[in-house]
Amino acid sequence: SGVRSHKIAVIPGDGIGIEVTASTLAVLRAVQDKIGGFELSFDELDYGSARYKAQGSYTPEGWLDYLRKSDAIFFGAVGDPDVPDHISLWELILPMRQKFQQYINIRPSSILPGIPSRVVGTKPGDLDWVIIRENTEGEYAGQGGRTHVGTEWEVATELAVFTRKGVERVMRFAFETAQSRPRKLLTVVSKSNAQRYGLLLWDEVAEQVSKEYPDVKWDKMLVDAMTVRMVAKPTSLDTIVTTNLHGDILSDLAAGLSGSIGIAHSASLDPTRTSPSLFEPVHGAAFDIMGKDLANPIAAIMSAAEMLRWLGEAEAADLVEKACRQSIAEGKTTGDLGGSLKTSQVTSEVVDILEQL
Numbered sequence: 001s002g003v004r005s006h007k008i009a010v011i012p013g014d015g016i017g018i019e020v021t022a023s024t025l026a027v028l029r030a031v032q033d034k035i036g037g038f039e040l041s042f043d044e045l046d047y048g049s050a051r052y053k054a055q056g057s058y059t060p061e062g063w064l065d066y067l068r069k070s071d072a073i074f075f076g077a078v079g080d081p082d083v084p085d086h087i088s089l090w091e092l093i094l095p096m097r098q099k100f101q102q103y104i105n106i107r108p109s110s111i112l113p114g115i116p117s118r119v120v121g122t123k124p125g126d127l128d129w130v131i132i133r134e135n136t137e138g139e140y141a142g143q144g145g146r147t148h149v150g151t152e153w154e155v156a157t158e159l160a161v162f163t164r165k166g167v168e169r170v171m172r173f174a175f176e177t178a179q180s181r182p183r184k185l186l187t188v189v190s191k192s193n194a195q196r197y198g199l200l201l202w203d204e205v206a207e208q209v210s211k212e213y214p215d216v217k218w219d220k221m222l223v224d225a226m227t228v229r230m231v232a233k234p235t236s237l238d239t240i241v242t243t244n245l246h247g248d249i250l251s252d253l254a255a256g257l258s259g260s261i262g263i264a265h266s267a268s269l270d271p272t273r274t275s276p277s278l279f280e281p282v283h284g285a286a287f288d289i290m291g292k293d294l295a296n297p298i299a300a301i302m303s304a305a306e307m308l309r310w311l312g313e314a315e316a317a318d319l320v321e322k323a324c325r326q327s328i329a330e331g332k333t334t335g336d337l338g339g340s341l342k343t344s345q346v347t348s349e350v351v352d353i354l355e356q357l
């Protein structure tokens with residue numbers, strides 16, 4: 001009695017997704033044993049490319065209704081050299097984001113002590129961003145089609161969809177996030193010079209919502225100029241809000257600038273808490289290193305820390321995050337961060353540090 005319990009749906013997926021998920025569960029078990037007061041149950045699911053190749057589908061029938069019963073979803077990565085990427089994306093990842101209205105994709109990135117920065121003249125602390133990517137509409141809304149396939153007059157369209165409701169809710173979340181951070185600084189990324197319908201709505205709604213947050217300082221950037229500013233003036237940025245496609249690209253740039261995709265974590269949130277939210281590393285299945293115990297597990301473990309925070313387990317979240325940071329600061333890292341440890345060794349280091357904190 002008195003023990004809070006959380007049911008986690010775990011989808012390791014493919015490639016290094018499977019390896020970093022195993023690391024993550026080990027760390028989660030360790031923090032649960034250390035602190036007590038809460039209990040995580042892991043429901044490990046076989047959704048992924050192996051299932052697709054054997055049975056013809058990534059997921060069993062009724063999977064979304066099944067997942068809905070969990071308190072959160074932890075996701076590794078999906079992707080297989082033998083399966084076109086758009087199939088795994090549209091069969092597994094995008095249905096969850098859309099059906100569960102996970103309209104916020106949040107990707108923090110910072111230069112952590114122990115990681116040499118890729119931006120000349122910056123040191124730990126100089127780059128400390130939260131990128132908020134709209135996660136249900138925009139360029140990934142699923143509208144479009146192909147006709148006259150294979151003929152010389154073949155037509156393909158890929159429609160970007162923006163709704164007032166959809167833009168308003170992401171802007172409100174972005175202003176609130178900016179307001180909760182010390183600098184209270186928000187940059188709204190747009191491309192309203194070229195995309196004069198959808199992104200003009202985007203800009204107008206930003207303007208309207210900003211009135212509710214008079215203490216937040218905000219500015220607007222066109223996405224192309226934004227890439228230059230991220231490299232040339234990283235300290236001028238703090239919280240960033242973008243469309244689905246722009247956020248996909250800018251957050252990878254952010255991961256590259258801050259050190260490695262191997263530490264980039266993310267969450268797809270339904271802030272209304274009507275449906276479960278999903279926590280995952282930014283990286284994919286990494287065919288070049290899979291099965292070799294070389295993947296950096298930190299991105300996945302940090303994603304799980306965010307999951308703990310979302311579930312109300314702030315103390316556990318802080319501990320996991322601290323252990324990850326300390327392992328990096330001590331140089332106990334995988335090859336992508338210049339270290340020589342294996343995935344399994346970094347995992348035991350993080351667990352050891354955690355137990356001593």
Ligand code: NAI
Pocket residue numbers: 016076077078079080081085093261262263280281282283284285286287288289294295296297299334336
């Ligand atoms: P990727 O993220 O899998 O790999 C890109 C590069 O980063 C590779 O050189 C890889 O070795 C390295 N890398 C990635 N994660 C790492 C880690 N934890 N530690 C050390 N190095 C790491 O992206 P790529 O190669 O474009 O895609 C491979 C497959 O993954 C594709 O099928 C793609 O569709 C899928 N993918 C899936 C995602 C997801 O499930 N959310 C996201 C991105 C890609």
Ligand code: MG
Pocket residue numbers: 248249252
């Ligand atoms: Mg991406």
